[in-house]
Amino acid sequence: MKINSKDFRVREGDEVTFRKWPTRVDPVFKSKEDYQRLLEKHVAQLSSLQQLHYASNRYAVLMIFQGMDAAGKDGAIRHVMSGVNPQGCQVFSFKHPSAAELQHDFLWRTTRDLPERGRIGIFNRSYYEEVLIVRVHQEILRSEGLPDASRHNKVVWHDRYRSIKTWSDTFT
Numbered sequence: 380m381k382i383n384s385k386d387f388r389v390r391e392g393d394e395v396t397f398r399k400w401p402t403r404v405d406p407v408f409k410s411k412e413d414y415q416r417l418l419e420k421h422v423a424q425l426s427s428l429q430q431l432h433y434a435s436n437r438y439a440v441l442m443i444f445q446g447m448d449a450a451g452k453d454g455a456i457r458h459v460m461s462g463v464n465p466q467g468c469q470v471f472s473f474k475h476p477s478a479a480e481l482q483h484d485f486l487w488r489t490t491r492d493l494p495e496r497g498r499i500g501i502f503n504r505s506y507y508e509e510v511l512i513v514r515v516h517q518e519i520l521r522s523e524g525l526p527d528a529s530r531h532n533k534v535v536w537h538d539r540y541r542s543i544k545t546w547s548d549t550f551t
Contacts, residue, residue: 391544422462429499433467436497441550443502452503460501469494472503481523485509485539486546506546510539 386401408414432440444452460468471492480488486506494500513519514536525535 418458422459425459426462426464429463429467432499433464433497439494439496440499441494441502442499443505443507445502445505445507456501456503460499463499467497468499468501470501470503473505473508476519481519485513485523486542490546506543510536510543 386404389395408417432438444456446452456470469492471489473488476488486509489502489506492500492502520535
């Protein structure tokens with residue numbers, strides 16, 4: 380059985396009704412033993428592909444793990460990447476922005492940490508934090524020093540979503 384990623388994708392202009400979106404998928408394994416066998420097979424395949432990717436030095440791969448605290452991001456990264464050579468992989472976690480990061484555009488810190496060609500980059504959280512966490516913790520937005528940010532919230536969020544989409548479209 381395969382997971383269809385289209386079941387989880389929202390296109391620009393689509394209206395989102397969370398009740399209609401799946402929150403669980405059917406397991407792709409039958410038992411813990413089957414899971415271990417599949418994991419070992421996929422880890423070996425990923426390791427082999429990483430060697431080719433690193434040797435070709437032509438493209439970079441970016442994996443983004445986005446989820447709430449305790450959603451399993453760290454465990455997923457540990458399991459999925461267990462067979463990958465750490466020399467060809469970089470993991471970045473994005474927490475509360477530092478003072479230096481607040482002095483730059485909100486996409487700066489994630490753009491700065493993009494992987495080089497031949498490498499696999501992993502973001503434990505991403506630029507989406509800038510429209511999730513910052514929206515809840517308005518003090519972060521105020522500390523960015525944007526002119527009139529609090530009075531023009533709708534404009535700020537619209538501009539950030541558009542910037543993220545434009546940035547993402549550049550790399551896909």
